[in-house]
Amino acid sequence: MTSVSGPLLKVNNLQVDFGSGDTVTHAVNDISFQIRDGETVAIVGESGSGKSVTALSLTRLLPTPPAHYVGGEILFNGRNTLALSENDLRKVRGKQIAYIFQEPGTSLNPVFTIEYQIAEAIQLHRPDVTDVRAEAIRALDLVGIRNPAQRLGDYPHQLSGGMQQRVMIAMALACQPKLLVADEPTTALDVTIQKQIMDLLRDIKVKTGMSIMLITHNFGIIADIADRVVVMFRGKIVEDGPTGEVLRHPKHPYTRALIDCVPKLGAKQRRLRAIDHAEIEASA
Amino acid sequence: MTSDLLHQILRRRAGAFCLVVLILFYVAAFFAPLLAPYATSDQDLTKTYHPPTGVVWQEGRLAVRLYKLVDPTCAKYEAEPGQFAPIHFWVKAPTYHFLGFIPVSHRLFGVEAPARLYLLGSDETGRDVFSRLLYGSRVSLTIGLIGILITTVIGLTVGGLAGYFGGVFDSVAMRGTELIMAIPGLYLIIALRAALAKYFDDSDQIFILIVVILSFIGWAGTARVIRGLTLSLRNRPFIYAAEALGQGPVTILWKHLFPNLFSYLIVTSMLSIPGYILGEAALSFLGIGIQEPSTSWGLMLSQVQDLKVFMLNFWWLLTPGLAIFITVILFNVLGDVVRDIVDPKLKTQV
Amino acid sequence: MNAPATPLLQVENLKVHFPITAGLLQRRIGEVKAVDDVSFTIERGTTVGLVGESGSGKTTIGRALIRLVNPTGGTIRYNGKDITFLRESQFRPYRKKIQIIFQDPYNSLNPRLTIFKIISEALEIHFPALGLEQRRARVAELLGKVGLKPEHMDRYPHEFSGGQRQRIGIARALAVEPEFIVCDEPVSALDVSVQAQIVNLLQDLQEELGLTYLFIAHDLAVVEHISDFVLVMNQGKIVEAATAEAIYQNPQDPYTKRLLDAVPKI
Numbered sequence: 001m002t003s004v005s006g007p008l009l010k011v012n013n014l015q016v017d018f019g020s021g022d023t024v025t026h027a028v029n030d031i032s033f034q035i036r037d038g039e040t041v042a043i044v045g046e047s048g049s050g051k052s053v054t055a056l057s058l059t060r061l062l063p064t065p066p067a068h069y070v071g072g073e074i075l076f077n078g079r080n081t082l083a084l085s086e087n088d089l090r091k092v093r094g095k096q097i098a099y100i101f102q103e104p105g106t107s108l109n110p111v112f113t114i115e116y117q118i119a120e121a122i123q124l125h126r127p128d129v130t131d132v133r134a135e136a137i138r139a140l141d142l143v144g145i146r147n148p149a150q151r152l153g154d155y156p157h158q159l160s161g162g163m164q165q166r167v168m169i170a171m172a173l174a175c176q177p178k179l180l181v182a183d184e185p186t187t188a189l190d191v192t193i194q195k196q197i198m199d200l201l202r203d204i205k206v207k208t209g210m211s212i213m214l215i216t217h218n219f220g221i222i223a224d225i226a227d228r229v230v231v232m233f234r235g236k237i238v239e240d241g242p243t244g245e246v247l248r249h250p251k252h253p254y255t256r257a258l259i260d261c262v263p264k265l266g267a268k269q270r271r272l273r274a275i276d277h278a279e280i281e282a283s284a
Numbered sequence: 285m286t287s288d289l290l291h292q293i294l295r296r297r298a299g300a301f302c303l304v305v306l307i308l309f310y311v312a313a314f315f316a317p318l319l320a321p322y323a324t325s326d327q328d329l330t331k332t333y334h335p336p337t338g339v340v341w342q343e344g345r346l347a348v349r350l351y352k353l354v355d356p357t358c359a360k361y362e363a364e365p366g367q368f369a370p371i372h373f374w375v376k377a378p379t380y381h382f383l384g385f386i387p388v389s390h391r392l393f394g395v396e397a398p399a400r401l402y403l404l405g406s407d408e409t410g411r412d413v414f415s416r417l418l419y420g421s422r423v424s425l426t427i428g429l430i431g432i433l434i435t436t437v438i439g440l441t442v443g444g445l446a447g448y449f450g451g452v453f454d455s456v457a458m459r460g461t462e463l464i465m466a467i468p469g470l471y472l473i474i475a476l477r478a479a480l481a482k483y484f485d486d487s488d489q490i491f492i493l494i495v496v497i498l499s500f501i502g503w504a505g506t507a508r509v510i511r512g513l514t515l516s517l518r519n520r521p522f523i524y525a526a527e528a529l530g531q532g533p534v535t536i537l538w539k540h541l542f543p544n545l546f547s548y549l550i551v552t553s554m555l556s557i558p559g560y561i562l563g564e565a566a567l568s569f570l571g572i573g574i575q576e577p578s579t580s581w582g583l584m585l586s587q588v589q590d591l592k593v594f595m596l597n598f599w600w601l602l603t604p605g606l607a608i609f610i611t612v613i614l615f616n617v618l619g620d621v622v623r624d625i626v627d628p629k630l631k632t633q634v
Numbered sequence: 635m636n637a638p639a640t641p642l643l644q645v646e647n648l649k650v651h652f653p654i655t656a657g658l659l660q661r662r663i664g665e666v667k668a669v670d671d672v673s674f675t676i677e678r679g680t681t682v683g684l685v686g687e688s689g690s691g692k693t694t695i696g697r698a699l700i701r702l703v704n705p706t707g708g709t710i711r712y713n714g715k716d717i718t719f720l721r722e723s724q725f726r727p728y729r730k731k732i733q734i735i736f737q738d739p740y741n742s743l744n745p746r747l748t749i750f751k752i753i754s755e756a757l758e759i760h761f762p763a764l765g766l767e768q769r770r771a772r773v774a775e776l777l778g779k780v781g782l783k784p785e786h787m788d789r790y791p792h793e794f795s796g797g798q799r800q801r802i803g804i805a806r807a808l809a810v811e812p813e814f815i816v817c818d819e820p821v822s823a824l825d826v827s828v829q830a831q832i833v834n835l836l837q838d839l840q841e842e843l844g845l846t847y848l849f850i851a852h853d854l855a856v857v858e859h860i861s862d863f864v865l866v867m868n869q870g871k872i873v874e875a876a877t878a879e880a881i882y883q884n885p886q887d888p889y890t891k892r893l894l895d896a897v898p899k900i
Contacts, residue, residue: 046825047796161688190687190852195896217825220855220898247900261830263855265897266882271837272830272859521742525806528700529756530729539755543746 006078007034008178008211009058014072016053016062027053029235030072035179040205040212042222042243044258045232046275051215054232055181057082058213059093077178095125098172102184104164108156114140115152118171125175139174140167142207144200162193166200173204180204183215198225220262223247231255233280254280289550292625299621302614309611313421317380320415321394321401325577328400328410333359333598336405339371346371348401359598369399405600407587413600416579417607423580424608427495427564428557428615434499435556436549439506444537444545446507447514458511461504469501473563476500477572494573498563506552513548517541547626554619558612565608581608640714642814642846643676643699648708650694668694670870671708676814676863681840681847683861683878685854685893691870692850696816699848700734701725712814730760733807737819739799743791749777749802750787756809776805780835797828804835814846822851833860855897858882866890 016028028050035041045051056062058074059081073080081092101107109117118136122129129135133152140148143166156164165185172180182201186194202225205212214226222229222243229246231239231254238252250256257280260273293299312319330353338349350367354360371393379389395401403414446457476497484493517523518541526536561581567573568582576583581604588601650669653662669691676682686692697703699710701722710718717728736742743752753773757764764772774784780801791799800820807815817836821829833856839845851857857864857878864881866874866889874887885891 046827191854192687192892192896195898217827218898220826220900223898223900258827259900261827262898262900263830263833263853263859264900265855265858265894266879267859269859271834274831274834275827521736521738522744524697524702525734525736525742525803526744526755527702528729528732528734529806529810530726530759531755539747540744544744546746 006075007036008039008077009035009213010075011054012073012075014054014057014074015070016050016057017068017070018066020065020068026235027067028057031232031235031237032072033230033237033240035211035213037178038205038209038211039228040201040214040226041228041230042214042216042226043230043232044216044219044222046217046258048234049232050235051232052183055099055183055213055215058179058181059089059097060084061093061099094121094172094175094177096177097179097181098175098177099181099183100165100168100172100185102187104161104168104188105156107168108164110156112155113152114154114156114159114167118152118167118174121171122174135174136170139170142173142204143167143170144196144203145170160193161189162196165189165193165197169197169200169204173208176208177210179211179213181213181215184217185214186221187217194221201225218262219247219259231258289622289625293618293621296621296624298617299625302618302621306611306614306618309421309614310425312418313425316418316422317382318388318390318392320412320418321391321403322412322415323378323380324411324416324419324579326411326415328406331400331402331406331410332408334400334402334406334410335361336600337400337402338363339403340368342368342370348395348399350399369395371395371401404603405598407584407601408590413584413603416584417581417604420579420581420584420604421607423491423574423578424561424564424582425611427491427498428560430495431499431502431560431563432553432557434495435503435506436553438499438503439510440542440545440549442503443507443510444514444541447511448518448533448537448541450515454511458508461507464501464504467501472501473497473567474570474572477567481572488578490573490575491578494564494567495560498560502556502559509548509552510545513545514541517544551619551623551626554615554622557615561608561611561615581605640711641675642678642713643848644709644711644714645675645695645699646673646709646711648672648695648698648710649706650691650698650703651706667870669698672867672870672872673708674865674872674875676846676848678813678846679840679844680862681849681860683857683864684848684850684867685852685857685864686867687852689869690867692867693818695867696734696818696848696850700732700816701728702734730810731813732816733810733812733814734816734818735800735803735807735820737822739796739803739823742803743799745791748788748790749773752791752802753777753787753806753809756806760810772809773805776808777802779808779839780805781831795828796824797831800824800828800832801835804832804839808839808843812845814848817847817849819850819852821856822853829856836860853897854881854893866893 011034012032014028014031015026018025018027031054033041043051043054053062057069058076060069069082074082076092076097081089084092115133115136118139119132122132122135136152137148140151145151145163145166159167186197189197198221201212214222216222226243229239229241229243230237231246231252233254239246239250239255246255247259250259257273257275261275263272293303334351337351340347340349347368347370349363350369351361352364354362372395373393374390375394376389377391377394379387382388400406400412402412404417405413407413442457446454477493480493484490523536523540526540564573564580565582565585568580569586571586574580574583584604648669649667649671651665651667654664654666655661656663672695674682684692684695694703698705705718708718709716712728712731717725750770750773753776754769757769757772770787773787777784777786782798782801782805791802794802820836821832824832836847837860840847849857849860858881861878864876864878865872866881866887868889874881874885874890881890882894885894
């Protein structure tokens with residue numbers, strides 16, 4: 001492991017466009033932020049704010065076209081992933097930056113067992129591991145799956161949505177990445193499962209010391225886990241700061257609106273606060 | 285929706301080309317009695333295996349060369365230098381009924397007898413191959429459309445009802461399709477054709493019989509796929525919403541389910557039309573399809589199984605094969621173009 | 635509150651069991667008790683929240699009330715009349731009174747129909763006397779009611795965002811002028827910011843039209859916000875039934891406590 005001074009991930013003036021000519025949209029428009037070693041950063045915004053595009057851009061996962069990386073740089077461990085060859089990039093994907101997505105059911109291949117899928121990930125990125133099965137069991141154990149040895153032979157459809165997401169996280173962790181990108185990992189899950197997965201991510205962060213980039217539209221779920229919050233609105237970053245600070249004293253009206261629209265138990269509001277985009281646009 | 289699809293097809297070069305050529309083919313088939321210089325059974329036994337007549341510009345008008353039979357044993361013709369017969373337009377011909385009721389007594393072009401106009405040569409009894417190709421295209425080109433119509437209607441009804449209602453009807457219908465699919469197709473066709481032939485002697489009836497036989501085998505596959513698609517659509521909330529409004533099952537099938545199968549149906553139809561054209565050709569080639577005096581491309585091909593045709597290089601007699609080949613390719617390419625248009629998954633990659 | 639003598643909806647010992655079949659002859663080898671002996675009442679003009687996780691049977695209850703699935707046993711009384719085992723033709727008048735809004739805004743609208751046709755279908759069935767111009771006027775009015783513009787009616791569903799589609803789904807339900815609407819997880823698939831708009835819209839419509847809701851969700855915070863009375867459901871049974879305040883302040887069942895605990899706190 002080469003220790004590089006500076007943050008693990010540094011995004012400078014990134015711009016990503018979709019389409020070209022008259023129909024071009026700036027999905028991500030000149031954004032800069034960083035993630036330090038062992039830090040959990042939440043990127044919060046509504047659908048279409050560019051948060052998922054940012055996440056996928058880190059290892060150039062967006063198909064080009066329609067996407068175009070127009071400008072800026074993404075420095076991961078000091079290397080610009082936007083300039084890497086496709087070959088070098090493959091060594092970063094999964095091995096250094098791992099992803100988990102919203103729909104665990106569609107991210108797992110239905111015709112292979114859990115063991116096969118985790119083993120495949122390990123063999124691909126850690127060829128030095130000799131006892132792959134033991135490593136897979138360790139990964140399942142880490143994500144809180146009971147009797148991991150027995151679960152190995154299961155197929156994805158035999159597991160609940162929450163269990164599937166745990167397996168996805170286990171697969172990601174098995175490669176010991178430096179950065180875990182979680183793109184709306186709990187949106188499709190029940191609230192109690194959502195909480196379990198969030199607790200699990202926090203545990204893992206403590207145990208492994210890896211960095212997490214958490215993409216979400218819900219300010220409610222990040223309070224307990226994120227060290228820092230980056231708020232995105234229409235392709236731009238409108239606020240970036242420590243979680244507690246942002247939650248208590250949001251500077252941008254959009255951040256305040258996003259926090260206010262989360263329903264609170266026992267709040268006794270007659271109406272929920274909805275976001276008035278025109279007003280925010282005017283004040284921004 | 286439909287006009288949008290047409291617009292999209294025309295915007296693609298391959299699609300526009302195939303569509304325009306196919307439309308020309310169908311127009312030619314429709315107007316065959318007008319365009320063809322001779323009737324299908326119009327023989328001239330003095331001009332068997334006549335090569336295509338040369339068309340030249342002579343004395344300010346189009347004319348055909350005249351030929352002399354130099355060697356009757358191998359049907360060798362030679363053009364007579366300086367001998368021409370002028371081509372006349374809108375010539376008088378024996379009266380026939382266009383579409384069965386419009387009396388027409390002219391053809392678009394022709395030459396005065398005893399000269400003959402053989403644009404694509406003549407066959408073993410001196411009949412004009414070009415005219416027979418035009419008349420034959422009426423059978424070969426419509427058999428696909430009618431066949432698709434029948435299989436789609438049966439497949440949609442059986443598959444749609446099975447998928448929508450499920451239960452016993454579904455089980456029975458699907459076992460039925462399996463039964464049909466388990467019978468070797470060619471044997472069934474030959475057996476049915478043989479068994480039913482004695483009740484059908486008129487050539488139009490035989491044509492209908494062949495379409496029905498081919499469709500009878502074809503609908504099972506369509507029904508199974510439709511059933512699968514219906515099953516998956518059945519559980520979409522917009523179907524529940526229609527039920528919750530009190531909409532009846534027939535309207536739900538017609539208004540909500542079938543339009544969502546449209547893109548699938550149009551693609552499969554395009555891609556299975558060639559199957560019917562080839563099926564008719566195969567049946568006629570085996571001698572159990574269209575019978576004389578009617579004609580079809582398959583029947584014309586079966587008549588050139590003669591060794592003489594190959595040995596003496598009467599290439600013009602193989603033009604029905606070329607016509608089948610071109611039509612099949614055109615339908616396949618058009619089907620691919622339509623699939624690219626209606627399949628949204630492929631669309632995003634363009 | 636002077637509640638009327640008969641509640642709008644009374645459900646007693648409702649059971650919905652799904653057979654598990656196998657083999658060529660579809661032999662019955664068992665059953666899934668999706669809803670198992672459930673009783674509750676809904677008063678006119680109120681919102682009853684039904685909360686539970688996936689597989690708890692909450693969606694099946696909603697579908698049984700509007701007869702998208704057939705009940706196995708028990709009784710459902712609407713306005714005092716037993717509607718549990720009515721034939722489809724007898725049930726038809728109730729299709730005008732009971733409506734439903736679905737969770738998935740992407741699949742709840744027929745992609746091949748314009749917004750006008752989608753909403754107008756309800757009018758054609760239940761108000762056959764209306765002419766085309768009257769129907770267009772009525773659809774425009776309904777779109778206005780849910781915060782959309784009349785010019786939206788000639789567009790197709792794919793041109794709208796998730797939140798807008800959910801509004802269209804609400805307009806379709808309102809078209810028959812219902813009294814009672816089953817809201818089957820109407821906000822679960824939406825961003826929190828859009829969720830707030832839809833919840834507010836539903837509350838406004840309730841006030842304006844005097845509607846009664848059964849609001850189904852898995853998120854207790856939303857249910858607690860919108861409901862007067864809350865039912866907590868787990869594995870086909872109702873484990874707790876209380877007013878929204880009581881559920882929040884004094885939960886009795888351990889499962890309710892777990893659900894409360896899972897609600898994120900800012």
